[in-house]
Amino acid sequence: MSPDTNASVTRRLGQFVYPHRWGALLTVLAYIGAATTEPMIPKLIGYAFGEGFTKDAFPLWMVPVVLIGLYLIRGLFGFAGQYLFNWTVTRSVMDFRAALVNALLRLDAQVYTRMQPGTAVSKVVNDPQQILQLVGDVGMSVLRDGLPAIAMLGYLFYLNWQLTLLSLVVTPLMALVMKKLNQRMRLMATRSYDSQLMLV
Secondary structure, three states: OHHHHHHHHHHHHHHHHHHHHHHHHHHHHHHHHHHHOOOOHHHHHHHHOOOHOOOOOOOOHHHHHHHHHHHHHHHHHHHHHHHHHHHHHHHHHHHHHHHHHHHHHHHHHHHHHHHHHHHHEEEEHHHHHHHHHHHHHHHHHHHHHHHHHHHHHHHHHHOOHHHHHHHHHHHHHHHHHHHHHHHHHHHHHHHHHHEEEEEE
8 A cells, every 4th residue: 555545544534533623632631631640659668768767757658548549540631542442433433334334325236236235344343443444453552551661761762861762772672573463463464354344
């Protein structure tokens, strides 16, 4: 698929997500909020086991309270991000399905004589959900895993930038594994879709 085709498909999918853009924006903000708590946890633990043992540094009861509070805040941000993501995808899928139904109703009657009944049903019921869920899952992986990784990477650079640069050597190997895994998942999704059409 050429870059122009990818851009065209992205624009066409974007028109169903755009009316619900505030949900997508709030999803990003929620996961950014969750990511900001990641460096605070090791910083708090390091402070508690370092300066915390000095005389009258701070009350010891504050350590579990602050630690539980950080996990609670991160959990709330994570829940809000997941909820807003599902809200956005669900409403985008409904708009997508409505557009597909309108397009099918405008088709010539001869098209239905050549089309398998399961194909039309699958295009309205399964395809919008699978397409937007697949695209959304990629974005969710970036937000849920990528943002905390970036936050922790910044914190590691703050602590020791030489050791952090050395650890980044393994990143290309991880990218290669993820690429192979992504290709395998796409192949399995295509086979699953073809199997659904054959069963109807």
